[in-house]
Amino acid sequence: MNLSELAQYISDEEKAEQVLREIGVLKRYKTCPFCGESHIGRVRRFKFKCYRCNKEWGVRRGSILEGQKIPFTKFLMAIKLFELDTSVRESAKQLGLAYNTVYHLYQILRHAIIITEPDNGSFSGEIEMDESYFGGRRKGNRGRGAAGKVPVFGILERGGKVKVEVVGDVKGDTLLELAIKKVKRGSLIYTDRFRSYNGLVSYGFKHRRIDHGKKFANGKVYINGIEGFWSFAKERLMKYHGVDPMKFPLYLKELEFRYNHRDRDLFNDLLQVLVGYSLVACTE
Template sequence: MIMQVKNKYVYRSKISEAKFRQIVRLFALDLDATQISQIVGLSRVTINRYLMAIRERIAKFCESESPFQGDIEVEYEVDESYFGPKRVKGKRGRGAGNKTIVFGLIKRNGKVYTEIVPDCSKSTLQSIIRGKVDTNSVIYSDKWHGYDGLVDLGYGKHYRVDHGKDEFVNGKSHINGIEGFWGFSKIRMSKHRGINKKYFYLYLKECEFRYNFRDENLYLLILKIVRINPLFLS
């Protein structure tokens, strides 16, 4: 019988609170499971169980956050990106090659929100925009037809750049902020050398979390999140 250890961050914990804090500190520093395992002296399998449980709490925290709540007359950039294996030969277009489609909104000089979507249709993208962005705000996008008609929905300040004509910046019109987030996320995910589609959402929300709170102490913030809602490892 394995003795349980008192740990306010983990139900029925088998490791000490100090050991768990060490895992969180190393995770906050963006070390991977293998590196953390070598430092703390636990198996990689055990470390992965803790890290996935932490990611689940982070995802729930992101879901409960309202990064744009109360914001009016501010500037947003919107865009979609595609995550997954390299494009299958012969397949082209947005989302080609069985990729996971992610839609993102970013407030300029602020936070980002991401959502996995089934497609890039007008109805899908604009329903998210309508639920997150006040009509008095400014929206910047590319020329994808999924953004056609935003003006008709009350978004009178919608400006676009035409990437198809190699136009990436036109005065204040650009989507460099959200594209920067896509680059940040893909670089982070690439170090895992392949992510099971089943867990992609958790890794996506981890990227969102790290980006939105990049100027804060992630170690203390994660401990606070887990203290409110302790982990349960079955």
């Protein structure tokens, strides 16, 4: 569904509310939250009522939308615009919402991705591993002196998913520990000639190295997959003109999510992520 199809589909608040309730972003009350009675009903536009204790509650109660004023239609449209990688400023303008309202929602989506996205299971088969540096202006030496840059370690299963993680350093022990956690023994791992990958074979992995300069001349021995991810990530992060280091993992995880869901209905997956987040964030 594209943007205008969605706008038609949720043409009014009732329809948008129905979508949110069916998906589970809004809570589906079967009993009264005060007394447990099941004889409850809808009264007025945005209230439920219990016919035993006579208490009423709002349709947003117990959801991530509780206490938020954003209309349901605009909430769904903002998620769609996030899916389309529209900036906060542009989305706010299109929807007639305050910048902070959209920013807050975008950040909820990113937190929800981190909290609910499962660890993708373990990787096997043909694997690519590589590290890369994000942020900072100066070019530093690999592994040392890369001032102001954040090292990120990436593992990619060919034809499958990617897993990226901010690391404190790119020493052999650090990278091998992550490799051992994520990749099945016996898998074939491709890396470049960086010394930190020296220990892979002793942990039961098959290991092939490529020379960066010669990677295309070497048959199957290339790491274009993970390098493709690095350029995808860097291109997107450029838009932000440098991300606050504290928030960087949040943006990185979003890119991992986008990459791993590249063949799926991202809008629907984002709504599912919000449902998972609601289960954690809303305790009632």
